[in-house]
Amino acid sequence: MLTDAENKPVYELDAGRRAVALTIDDGPDPRYTPAVLALLQRYGIRATFFLIGENVVEHAALVREIADCGHHIGNHTWTHPDLRHMSEGAVRDELERTSDLLHRTTGRQPTWFRAPGGDWSPVSLKVAADLGMRNMAWSVDPRDWARPGTSAITDRILKDVRPGSIVLNHDGGGDRSQTVAALKAYLPVLIDSGYFFTAPPN
Template sequence: MLSDRQITSRRLLLVAAGMSLLGVAGCRGSEGVDGAAAAAPGAEAASAASDGPAAVPAAASSGPSASSAPAASSASSAPPSAAPSAPVASGSPVAAPRKLTSAESKPVYELDAERKVVALTIDDGPDPRHTPTVLALLEQYRIRATFFLIGENAVQYPDLVREIAARGHHIANHTWTHADLRNLSDAKIKDELERTSDLLNKATGKPPTWFRAPGGDWSTSSLKIAADLGMRNMAWSVDPRDWARPGTAVITDRILKDVRPGAIVLNHDGGGDRSQTVAALKTYLPVLIDSGYYFTAPPG
């Protein structure tokens, strides 16, 4: 007999699939950006073809303000058990990556500034303490985000990788060990990226189409190698430095101050205690929705 959680997830996926067939762009909290994603000055425009299910429309906010934090759904409150030795496999055929040009490999810092759209990106997971809470919160507001996963975390928590994908979020590559790519040889960089892409490909049935260098520290070699592996490079335009744990209020204030149409927002669900980030998400997401922003995952 299906659990409430399974039923909820299946319903959301069916709704997303139906919207994709109807060509619905999205509504209150999330929208697709077919043809709308564009690079910031110096960066190339993002491809218009989405590589995931259509965004599910966010529920209209019932009035939470910056001072009131809505409770996250309990659908994902219990973290899955770790399985360090368990292989990650989906049974889906492994797709070959698309080779990109040097122009396409340039980091993208913003989306289309003409539309009131925000891309929420979550780095350094998956993490059994915080990722389930983040997923429940995104489901509550029906927001599709991009999760930049670290390979050594993904192989340790394969159930979380599959859960992120099952909920319709975009899964992207954040290296295997979160290394500073500027200090690595070409062979080591390729191993960091290719090993992670292979793992995520097997887990989801699709190779990742976006890559983010740890710390945003790209090198000429890493840009080329990512492109050879079929991945575009995503930077960010809003960084609250939540990884430093400056406090929930500081994280929230930095995001609300700096966000603008087309912004790519950087947050973290892994790499340490991210309870401040989770609390900030509970506060600023409804504020942005009430302000008329849509959320999207950049297209592949």
Template sequence: MKKDQLFTRRRLLLAGAALMGAAGTAGAARLRGADGPARPGGRATAAVGPQAPAPPSSVFRLEPMAGYGPSRPAPARIPVPREPVQRLPEHGRGMVLTFDDGPDPRYTPGILRTLREYDVRAVFFVCGRMAVENKDLLREMADDGHLVGNHTWTHRLLTRLSRAEIRAEMESTCATIQDAYGEAPLWFRAPYGAWNRAVFQLGAELGMEPLAWTVDSLDWTEPGSRRIAEQVADGAAPGVIVLSHDAGGDRSQTVEALGRYLPRLLDRGYHLTVPRRRFA
């Protein structure tokens, strides 16, 4: 009698396990469809072939619920400006030196050496196609405390491009700066100083503020190092932003001129600094 009761109980347990297994199989079938791999949300997918390989699990990974799993910081949002910053708003005798179009291994190292000699910080607006080939110079800029800004990938006239083309010029350069410099750029300068609403909007979407200039050193005309130095010294004033170039032509005059006017500016009590963000 006792053996019969044990046998009956065992049969009931086995039957229950079988029913649970069948229910699990049916649930899995509903998730993956007739033949396809399982997908979240219960959507069925058709099999490519009789033995179609399942896609990588990351393809169908569920998004983490709020408060769980890794999260990416939201991109910085700043108001869309109507014009670029053209001079420092701070009081005092602060000035900003900026260098566009590089980095160029022929001229940028000389500029970095002079800035390091006088313990001065500057802003380098780099072009992506130059930066991607000279990432070591961006790392040197980071080590010396300089700022690196976005000057587009190919230095095209943005006001003649579509929004998609402008975004591509900006985004690709942002990615290169992030990789080599270690941080995303906070400042943007339009090539040729050509701005429009789309440029301001897209720059703001990427977390960058627009920076123009107050004094053009005219080094791009290659007038000689003495003339470049005079142009900068004559235009010096509190809040001034100076435009120079470390690429885009023969910039040996720019390198030599920096060694001429930089000690003069410091002797006159100017503090060579980097700009502060309006929308931090």
């Protein structure tokens, strides 16, 4: 059982090391996820992918590829709803169905959950704890989902990142070509600045 401290959303890692956690939300998407995976492989980076159940059903082979590449896979609900206005039963259905499917698809039970939009509720925290999952938030949000332009995404990340940052990016939910281009631009800069990438511990 998780303690109250473990159950609180994690916004940052230990700042004592020059480590950054890269998190990728809303996939998998057959257009953009393979490009993200290729970039991560090129730079030897392990990331955490928060996947939506509905997309996992459609693209199971891609989910297995993410897992086979050594990335963490987290639960991002079944349909990406706003959990703050839902009953415990409805929230449980969203999380449990997704965890069960990810387990069946990858052979691993997800240990991290991220609420859509970062909108946690007491109910969703309780359900995640019941299902043995901790909650991961973020500290750097370039708002890439709004497609502000590749340079805007890149600049926001390079300006805001610091040791222990958890960075939010998206590979699903629409046209993510700007996000892919931004990853191409900022990953080598961060590596050259002495950062290394980690997936938070299970």
